[in-house]
Amino acid sequence: MHRLPLILALIATPALAVEDGHAFGLAGLLSRSNKHDLRPITLSAGMPLADTAWALRSGTYYEVEIQSDGSQELGLVGPGFFRAIWIDEIVIEGLEIRPLGLDSVEFDAAGVMEIGFVAIKPGRYHLKVPGTTGDTQRLEIEIK
Structure with missing residues (x-):
């Protein structure tokens, strides 16, 4: 009572x-007022991943679309970044995946993947196309 x-x-x-x-x-x-959409990452042969670096805030929920045009089999690797965030879900063609962790993602064909996550551990990180060294194939990320 x-x-x-x-x-x-x-x-x-x-x-x-x-x-x-x-x-x-x-x-x-996970409240809607704490959610922010990031600019999409584009995977395309010879094209930059993103326009600018990401400046994220610890404790904030983000959603990002990763888009591949299918021009080449491409992926993103970033184990340091993926360990500094908590992944809520990955959505691929309406299928929701809730992983315990992630090291990399790869597209064999054209498609879109959406990742929802909470930035956790402050620091500097990156996502990059595996096997590349160019700055345009790397996305710099800072979590404050």
């Missing part, structure tokens, strides 16, 4: 936590 007022207060409260002036909803870090 004593718990009923607390439960009613929690249900009626739109934001339960405030950090750095940012209010989270009932889903905490």
Whole structure:
């Protein structure tokens, strides 16, 4: 009987936590107000991966689309980055995958993959096309 007022207060409260002036909803870090879409990464033979580096904030939920035009079998590798984030889900053609970890992804044909993740560990990281050395085949990432 004593718990009923607390439960009613929690249900009626739109934001339960405030950090750095940012209010989270009932889903905490996964709240819609904490979600940000990143510019897509494009995998195409001889083309740059992205326009600019990523500046991410620890504790923020991000979604990114990785698009391949099928011009070549291409992938992305970035074990340091993938270990500095918590992956919520990977969506490929409507199929949702919830992995415990990730080292790399690869496209054998044209397609789109969406990755939802929370940035966790501050530092400097990168994603790159395996076996390449050019700056345009590398995406620099900083988590603050």
